[in-house]
Amino acid sequence: MQTEEIDEIRSKIDLSLWKQIFGFALGHKRILTWLTVSALSISLTEALFPIPTKMAVDVIQGKATDYGLWLPSALFAVLTVSLCIGVYYFIKHAGSISYHVGHDIKRESFKRLQELEFAFYDSQPTGWLISRLTADCDRLSRIIAWGFLDIVWGTGFIIAMAIVMLILKWQLALIVLGTVPPLIVISLYFKKRLLESSREVRKENARITASYNECISGVKTTKTLGREDLNLREFEGMSQAMESASNRNATFGAVYMPIVMTIGSAGAGIVLWYGGKQTLASAIELGTLIAFINYAGSFFNPINQIASVFTEIQSAQAAGERVTGLLNTKPKIVDSETVVAKIEAHSKANSKDEKLAPDGHEMEIQSIEFQEASFFYKENEPILRSFNLKVEQGQTVALVGPSGGGKSTIVSILSRFYEPQNGEVLINGLDYRQRSLEWLQSQLGIVLQTPHLFSGTIRENIRYGNLAASDQDIEQAATIVNAHSFISNLENGYDTQIGEGGAKLSTGEKQLVSFARALIADPQVFIMDEATSSIDTEAEQLIQKGLQKVFDGRISFVIAHRLSTIRSADVILVIKGGEIEEQGDHESLMEKRGYYHKLYTTQFKRERVETVLNSSSN
């Protein structure tokens, strides 16, 4: 479930922020121009609408001698048609702008999200990011489109009415315009208060939603504790608070309209009184008076709309900050200028030498070496301290140790998802910051602890590792990792839809597919964070056999949990507190009787119990 953000209301409007967001609308100049034209034409048409009535009254009264009723009729018809055309275009264009801007902001944000480094994702929860890309973007695009429309239309309408009135009778015009300042002040005040009180309602609502969530996911526990009545009583307290907050909100909303209407009527009343006297004194025509009474009642609407836009912008300020914040975050790990220059030089040289990588250096990775590599999020809390390790082609390294010890940091640094703050990582003796990032990452085959698959078919999922792979390559990769037999047993074979996150496959099957996906890229370096969750013995054996084939001839780093994987490694490193605690092969480490010995015994017991229990049901 996505959580709704309940934002602080910012009293200041940050103009540069809205300029950046409005920039997205400027990308659609043609629609924006038409939107402006249609909004202005509507303002003008609406401002002119009382005129035909005035003219008709003048004709009836015999005040207008140079035209008959045909003129107001024709004018009315023209205004009607022009208004409807305006309405048609403004809805169409404002809607289009809104969807276009939404599309563009989402595209840019999504693009940026794909480029940002791992550290960014470590600090942002998934649900939070999803709301940025959906709820926030939609909200901003709506404000940009409809807010722009309301401001153009509203201002245009007010100015047009003012001009028409001043031309008709400036004395009366001044009376009507006198109602504008109080209308503005009152509208802004009430909108602000409404914003605050509706925020209270949303807060209460969020509490209620959380409470429902707890009610449903904890229903068994509630039943065992017999807490149903107590829970209900607490919930009733919350729903009561929500009701009161909603009532307060409704009261504020309800009081606004009568007040602005009364101000409008006061204006109309004064016009009627002063204008009436003038009319009786034959200083103005009855038609004009009627038109002014109409105008007096028309001002609150545009002012109301403009005030709404301003408060809406205030309340969306935080959403805007989040989205522009995302757009303005620059990826930190990128190719340096020298590397970029080298890549360009290499592509210009148009060298056909397959032994060279796009950055002009060697393609083949013979060794990887960590030299005094250190990493930390906070200066005084190092995650990895002066780590040293050299691995040659064909070797497999198993990393073991307690969680939070630094194992995954090592592989993330190796993958250059993070860079070490001190020390370096050398590829064939050269600091990897002097190599192309894209090249390096394309040489890695990575299998994560929870094998994340995408919805779609098995074939599509395996091909994700190498978009150019043929169906034959895919089957071959699946065969190597022992996944082919289970896949062919599925009803639709490789074309089986596996559901969201691969939900229709078992954990073991998902792992096999993720091996095939990693293998099909034919990586020089294989990195695996082994799954801890238990899988049945049969699948485990399949996985083990498959793994050995993947390890062959590659440099492999495995965060290992299963004994069989650990034992098959060339080097076992026990990582604890960001440092190497023990290092060696299985036999030598067992003899040491240290951490590894203890870890191995515990894991041995756990795996044996699993095996015995599982074998009984088979």
Add this chain to the structure above:
Amino acid sequence: MGGKNYVSDRLWIPVIATLLFATIAGVFNYYQKVFAAREANSICKQLKDRTYNHIQQLSNRYLDSQSTGDLVQRCTSDIETIRIFLSAHVVEIGKGLILIITVIPIMLLLDPWLTLVSIFLIPVIIFFGYFYFNRVKHVFKEVDEAEGALTTVVQENITGIRVVRAFGRHSYEIERFATPNLEYRDKGIKLIKLMSWFWAPSDFINLMQIGIALIVGSYMALNGYITIGTLFAFLSLLNIVLWPIRMLGRILTDLGKTIVALGRLYEILNQPLETADDSIIKSPCAPISGRIEIRNLSFSHNESAPTLRNVSFVVEPGETLAVMGPSGAGKSTLMHLLLRFYDPDSGTIRLDKYPIQDLNRKYVRAQFGVVLQEPFLYSRSIKENIRFGRQESEERDIEEAAHMASIHETIAKFSKGYETQIGERGITLSGGQKQRVALSRALLSNPPILLLDDALSAVDNETESNIIEALKSRHGTSTTIVIAHRLSTLAHADKILVLEEGAVTQSGPHSELIKQDGLYKRLWAIQNEVRAIS
């Protein structure tokens, strides 16, 4: 001119009248909105309380089949839809009808012919609105679906972002995102175009109606059939009639949504409560001793495969029974049947001498202290969570229970100690910590029977033996049923029950079972293997 002076001197009368009417109308308008909102808020509060209460008492069979997100959505968004309709539209519909009913006769009184000319287009507007909204319904749905598809892609990408980065697939993902993003944009624009095709013509007919009334009225005024005053009044009244009709489109859409929301909500509220049969059953007067007797118990979650087959055993008061077996053997189901989360297909469960089907569910559950496999803690402080075991307990009791569950020291280390908040607004406890807090809660209630469903699986070996020791020290006070796999835990039990594929394959004390060929002996043999490698 004398007449003019007369009117001029009394011009304050219409002026005051205008202001007065505006104020009165304002006051009524205010009360109309406030009362409508209050009524709607109150109805929805009651709806919320009712659904909350209902959900708590629904059968587990029904709840198992529902997704949490969907249920929450119905209780929140759907009720909100209903609230908006009640507060915004119900009164407006009534008001609109009253206006039409009262205003049209006034207009007829003023001039029947002009009235006819002024309202003849109204049926056209109504028909157009009705027809139109039936047509665009499916476009609304398409846009909703396109939005859903877009969200799914975003969600999948962000949850799988590590895979995306691991394979350097960002440009591929950007391309993949482009399709649903464009789709949503274009569907949205299609909807907006349809909307503009509704609003423009409907405004046109409305304005035509006013225009026709104005022109015909003016001719009549010009020829002296009516006065200018009548014409002016007439045009104002016409505006009053047309307003609710213009709102028709919006009301129809919201009505459609509200009917769907009500339907979804009543799907929940029409589910029978599990407690429906509880009222006729009495609770026994004497406290129970904690003897459990199960005879020929069978149960299946669905028709195809039985979960439990002909299970029988007895646990005497104060005894500890350990249940073990492979995953999927039916261990947790057995626990759930004891708690009356489900009722068995056949066979009996007796608590002392009473068959539990004859006992009130709440009463049955009150006899157990339970730690479920995935313990649930409420988003409150740790202290409150433990106190839920027994509401009236003292702080001392709470700490004692925490001690017994080997969690007291961990809690004391938190900066806020027992007041530490758990959950979204507080800290996240590890699996083992959660299990131990839940155990403290169960121990605090000091029940006749303690049920531990793999309750220490995430706790390390050392801590587990401490807890087992502590539990033993209170041995004899509670009957204990524990699902466990650790050999040390199993060996401590008075009796062990081996469950395989829903049936009891072995049962007896440790000393007997290690002599029998079977799962237990094979498991116990692992001890020797471990000794061999170390």
